[in-house]
Amino acid sequence: MLPSLSSKACTYRHLLPWHWRPTNSFALAYAEEIVLQRVQDCDLEAKFVRLPGGEEIRTVRATVGQDAGYLSRTPIVLLHGMGAGVGMWCKNFGPLARQRPVYAVDLLGFGRSSRVAFPANPELCESAFVRSIEEWRKAEGLNEVILLGHSFGGYLAFNYALRHPNSVRKLILADPWGLLERPDNHQPSRRWISVVGNLLHRFDPLAVVRAAGPFGPSLIRRFRGDIQAYFDDDKDDVAATAEAATNPESVERAHDILDYIYHCNAQPASGETGFRYLAAPLGFAKRPLYPRLPQLEPRLPVSLIYGGRSWLFRYGRPADAPDLAEEFRERLGPRRGPVTVRCMRNCNHHLYAEDFNQFNKLVQDESQGLDCSFVMLPCGAEIRTVRATAPGADPAAYARRRPLLLLHGMGAAVGIWCRNIGQLSRQRPVYAIDILGFGRSSRVPFPLDAAACEARFVDSIEQWRLAAGLPEGLLVVGHSFGGYLAIRLRWRTCCSPIRGGMLPPPPGYEPPPLLRRIASVMDYWRLDPLDLLRAAGPFGPGLVRRLRGDLRNFFDDDGDGSSGWLGDKSSGDDEVLDYVYHCMQCQVCPSGETGSRRLCHLIAFARRPCLSRIDQLPAQLPLTVLYGGQSRLYRLERARGEPNIGEKLRSARPAGSTQAGGVRELPECGHHIYAEDWRSFNAYVLEAFEGYA
Structure with a gap:
């Protein structure tokens, strides 16, 4: 604690009358x-x-x-x-x-x-x-x-x-x-x-104002009248001049800034x-x-x-x-x-x-750019939220546009959208959240029942929307597990569900015996998909870098330099992999990862697949599906000669339903299309939502 000066005198106060300086704390407050x-x-x-x-x-x-x-x-x-x-x-x-x-x-x-x-x-x-x-x-x-x-x-x-x-x-x-x-x-x-400079440095810079006593206010007005002019340069119209001549309060404020400066500096130094x-x-x-x-x-x-x-x-x-x-x-x-x-x-x-x-x-x-905050839900849980804006030349029109919400996949968090937020926010405000139980959002228990677990995820997003004060009818982009939840939200949606959230297990699909054994062991012992990473302890970061080094290439490849980053293009050698590791290596409990496990069987396939329920979506709900041509699930379809995801989607939706962009394939991409070919991904998303105010 620093000692108070409230009872101390200035170096020269004992030489001067008590009321020599026309100031006190009340004058400063006024x-x-x-x-x-x-x-x-x-x-x-x-x-x-x-x-x-x-x-x-x-x-x-x-x-x-x-x-x-x-x-x-x-x-x-x-x-x-x-x-x-x-x-x-x-x-x-x-x-x-x-x-x-x-x-x-x-x-x-x-x-x-x-x-x-x-x-x-x-x-x-x-x-x-x-x-x-x-x-x-x-x-x-x-x-x-x-x-x-x-x-x-x-x-x-x-x-x-x-x-x-x-x-x-x-x-x-x-x-x-x-x-x-x-x-x-x-x-x-x-x-x-x-x-003179060395001599004056022995005294406080404004000691002369205090020493001047009753002449201090005039001294400020004489030597710093320019400051008052800066604050009054919008008062030179005829109406303001007339007001100053007739209104005593306006006359009182003629030197309000300079009087304020004086009283700020006439107090004890x-x-x-x-x-x-x-x-x-x-x-x-x-x-x-x-x-x-x-x-x-x-x-x-x-x-x-x-x-x-x-x-x-x-x-x-x-x-x-x-x-x-x-x-x-x-x-x-x-x-x-x-x-x-x-x-x-x-x-x-x-x-x-x-x-x-x-x-x-x-x-x-x-x-402008990123606002990072925590939004508290009625239950007390917090959702990590990133808001990105780039209003451009017409901020009022920009503010009226329908916001866009980004939902990440399993084991990820808001940071994985770093390639996309910058470009997408030029069209409309963009929100990205850590889904409940993931990233920096609260870790909460999820029900064992798949339907109840799914409802917990979806309800938390709706509660977040209300707590954040956002209107109904958000535009949503969901990747992987986020795409699964996005379809359940029944909003205008652009999703890239490149895992088993969209598809049920393909008809006649017989998983390899090893996969069945692993899935049975995980179900029996209630193991989460990434428990191995947590069990690896200090070897966890090295494990991520060895097994998922491809992610580093996706985020480090700037191509022609037209980067989607909000900041500089260089991302560091392993920043993305370190971020992924820390998202997965939760200090408390897996939480959201546990919830996603309860929605899956055979590790990757959904217990309640979206494709079997997609006819329940409103016919007027626009839906775009982006998927990677090298995704393992969709390669499996082609190998078995089955209809592709686009044909299945069109046949599953009710007749007369609207499609905004329909089904788009990024043929050279695998799972992480938002980063593997982020330019095409951003362009498709902007195109899909271009007509929405």
Whole structure:
């Protein structure tokens, strides 16, 4: 716990009258309230969040709507710069909250958060700031967040992502302080600048504002009037001018931003002192970010937004320095997560207010893509959910399109759709879930009866839809076991059930004696299909790599480079196989795998095959079936001279039923068609759903 400054005096307070500075905590609270009245088009909730050490963090939460689907999206957390507070985001709350919940905090030692004494050691001081952010996140119950920091907030956001990469979905640095290193040969143009800089560094940056006493507000207005202009540039119309002349409240707000800044910084110095401990003379950081950029988690998406006229990137930067975007990417080194650099050419340092429309648009663009969350069902179980969006030029029309749901196969999870989510989300919002009992979703017991077990799976997906706030009539793509469940959902469905979920055992099929023996042993001892993998212990990963090395080739083959990945194309040598292993090697119990076993007999064939029940589907329900020509089951059909899956499907469906795409074969593919030929797979899915709004 850091010591509190609430009862401590400033270094000069004993020399001045008690009321020398026209401020107190109530004045700051009132100034914050006036500034937050600027926020429109969203609901604000302001509160104090208590940390384990007793400190309090001022928090503002902005939302648009309270439906479960919206609230489950990955939130944006805003970290302000030095000497600022939550009110400085008043131009950003509304637009950003339309997409997802937004949190803004007064950093520890700033604004209305607790004033504490920071250690003078730069590393310890940095750790104290980062620890307070992590404790706040846990106290708020947030999992992953999109972390956006401006100026000093960007510096802290980087250090937080460095220490807690698993808690950050994306890192956005907005004109971050401390990014650049001080050049070795950098000297001020005049000697006196260096002398004054070293002298002032002994004092807190805004000590002069506090020392000015009653002249402090005028001092802020005189030297930082440009900031007020940034926030008022949408008030220059005739109506606003008339209102200012007749409405006393409008006159009161003429300097609301500057008054808020004054009251934030006229309180006892705390976070400002911590900033001084982290800063070197003349504005550089003692521990700059550039040398530490390669230490960031390689998979973490990073975005840099900076002002083309910002003093942070002009001051001390050689004229012959390389392009900042190229240098930033080069310093980051080889990465698997996407890296973007955006320049707001006509903006200075306070780009979030100078051109708030462009800034909000850039942040919205950078925040698109994947939202990862857990959706809780009424029974208390949780479903791991990934939401992907790419609204393009018409976000309103995009939001009205019917969402697409992806259901994985047995032993898999949401990550296997990494080849497909990016391209499919360009047409409509895409959701992928870990089916109950698989991946990171809750592990629950399933009934022994096949019909009841099937109903448990299907009901959990319907309960997830309701909990996520999604409309009826979702479009569904299901692969393998997911295709089996997709048909049972009776939604508009595109499925690729390349295992025994679609077909019953072929007529006259006599399984080999060895297969019968294995199936009998597994049924008697109630063994799950992947128990051998779990029993292999430390040899499990090697077993997966040896027996399923083909999966690595499917996911590593980028072909012509038009990758379906959301991030960079390189996936690492065995990332996919390691993911498959950890999905199968559950620490608690197999669960979903057990449920799928109870739906099968002879290991791979369904006890309640879809083909024998497909005539029960509504005649108007469009259905597309994609299958691999090299799939073992369908090769067996051809070898026995039986009708192929397409002919069986057409004869099984009632006369006059509609087909959207009918039956498509990918002749060179086996089971994993979504990855083996992901371009064709994505194209077929987009084509099948093209006509649905």
